[in-house]
Amino acid sequence: MQKKYLKSSLVDKLISFFDKGKLSTSVIADCSTDFKYEVLDFEKQIKFQKAFSGYLFFTYTYKNSNWDLHRIIRNKKFKNHVILVYPFECKSVGLLGGLISSSLKRKQAKGVLVNGFIRDVDEIKKSKLNVLCKGFSP
Numbered sequence: 001m002q003k004k005y006l007k008s009s010l011v012d013k014l015i016s017f018f019d020k021g022k023l024s025t026s027v028i029a030d031c032s033t034d035f036k037y038e039v040l041d042f043e044k045q046i047k048f049q050k051a052f053s054g055y056l057f058f059t060y061t062y063k064n065s066n067w068d069l070h071r072i073i074r075n076k077k078f079k080n081h082v083i084l085v086y087p088f089e090c091k092s093v094g095l096l097g098g099l100i101s102s103s104l105k106r107k108q109a110k111g112v113l114v115n116g117f118i119r120d121v122d123e124i125k126k127s128k129l130n131v132l133c134k135g136f137s138p
Helices: 006-018 024-031 067-074 098-106 121-127
Strands: 044-047 057-061 083-089 092-095 113-116 129-135
Touching: 006 044, 044 121, 057 067, 067 092, 067 098, 098 121
Parallel strands: 057 083, 083 113, 113 129
Antiparallel strands: 044 129
16 A cells, blocks of 8 residues: 655645644644544643644654764754654653754754653753753753
8 A cells, every 4th residue: 555645835834824823733632532542741841932833753762861862863954843752761861951952943943842851941941942841850
């Protein structure tokens, strides 16, 4: 079976539609009556926009280290992307800090969703990058 992907011009139009605040993904999820998947819950938010949307880039960290996150984002472009960081075998260590957030902001990322903790909160606020996370780690 051949997979069909949305053309990028259509995806750009959808992202623009979401950015204008006409519809949110949470509204779409709420309308689903047979939603069987766990929704990520972000208790802490550093947002400079009411809502943000973009192409999703999934990455991960593991064994209490964010070194792979540094390595992965070094050579990629993130214009109009929302980055989802998922930890494996990580306790409550800070997975995202000032260096990564300023790098992602320079690469024009729209925001970061961290299914874990972040550190360097003041530096992240200075970078004005939208970040949703589980909590803060000193």
